[in-house]
Amino acid sequence: MEIAHQHATKRRIGERVISIGLACCGGLSILTTIGIVAVLIVETVAFFRHVPMWRFLTDTQWTPLFANKHFGIAPLVAGTMLTSTIAIAVAMPLGLLTAIYLSEFAKEGVRQAVKPLLEILAGVPTVVYGYFALLFVTPLLQRLIPQLAGFNALSPGIVMGLMIIPMVASLSEDAMYAVPQGLREAAYALGSSKLQVSLRVVVPAAFSGIAASLLLAISRAIGETMIVAIAAGQQPRFTLNPFVPVETMTAYIVQVSLGDTPTGTLEYNTIFAVGMTLFLSTLLLNLFSLWLRERFREQYA
């Protein structure tokens, strides 16, 4: 009896040590996030002490590194939106079609062979994609579109789209594959064709997962840095023309970080203000994705 009691006490202490250890691990990543956000906020506040918020939001020029300084975020946001929109326009149809094929039409063997291949595509370093855009896709597109500049939004946008196809396809496929077999059988039993089952039953049933995968992909495109820094140019321009050089928020941060801007200056603070904008937009997207998932939560278990 006494021995059993000792054992139980020992085990209880062991359990406690483990649970505290695990809590520390979890806490570390949370603390890191809090730290990053805190630095962002502090430096952003410092920026807005010199530049009023309304000018940041309404000015249409971004020239903090020139003598004639303008601090309008609009050109960088436009550049980011342009490249991301092109990327998602490429990735959404191709990614969803791939997902539908893999989940509903491909034989199990094909599915098991293709999925890892897709994930290899996701593992290519983005700098490779960047040079692929600059040195291969842009010259190729210039043959079709003569007025296309050497640096432009179109080419990195398309390449970014190719880069996020695996993400869209893989996550959407997971969502479709998880649709209960019973729903497919119900649809087949009513005389549906395979295409009808896929498009009218499986895709709607997996809607939340598909939407979440798309939002994550958009988030990824907005945050993508290397491809646009290399192939889109570094000229903040308030335009939605995909044929001319633009600069995205991420590319601007790279530009300043690589230069010799001294810490504590206003120029230095700009990257935090831009970073904050970037952070808020991806945060909003992720929250929206979460909300969608809640709203369309699959109620079948």
Add this chain to the structure above:
Amino acid sequence: MYASVLRNDSISNPPSTAHDSPSVFAIQGLECWYGTHQVIRKVSLIIPERRITAIIGPSGCGKSTLIRCLNRINDLIPGFRMSGHILFKGRELDDPAIDPLTIRLKVGMVFQKPNPFPKSIYENVAYGPRIWELHRDRRLDDHVEKSLRKAALWDEVKDKLGQNALTLSGGQQQRLCIARALAVEPEVLLLDEPCSALDPIATGKIEELLLELKQRYTLVIVTHNMQQAARVSDETGFLLMGELIEFGPTEKLFTTPGDSRTEAYITGRFG
């Protein structure tokens, strides 16, 4: 377009049952495999029109496989193979000239676990008519109502047709699945243990409904619940390890079974 291939014009009906009801399905020497595993062995039986035929037997005896042959939904399972003959109204069911999709228009199915689509109640019932383009607009509304009435669900859902079907109770969901199956106006309804996930009250409602549907449809029900078979069916088949041990009028099978294994099963000695 779909009716022509199934019309029962050239070939006469196979021999009818003792009740002189014409046969809908005539199964002869049916054998089924999943891969190398044989699940149905030389099964022959005749399913009469507008009656309830029950298939009973212990778990794994092949009763689900058997009725899933009748709408060829087993075709979807990789590795499934069958031999023998199934005549549907005199016509070979796996005739390459017959599109399995059109068979499923005539032979509906209700599954063990209620499986409404995660759509509105209305959209669930309208699904079949929509894909077959049977009705539109106002007529579709009427048709949805008619189907829900046939499934004895209309009064419970008429004020919330736009609500998600998954908010209904299990028994209501199952009746919705019946309404959905009836909406394409089949001749046969296959029911694969339709009450096994339901409570006794919901089960009672479904059984009542089946007796009513018998007026217009041929029903084949698989059940592991012998009382249920005894309560609702006209004909019963007892399946054991893929073999049809006995098939005949329900009353006879339950009172004076012809085979000792049937007797052992219905008196609860195994299964």
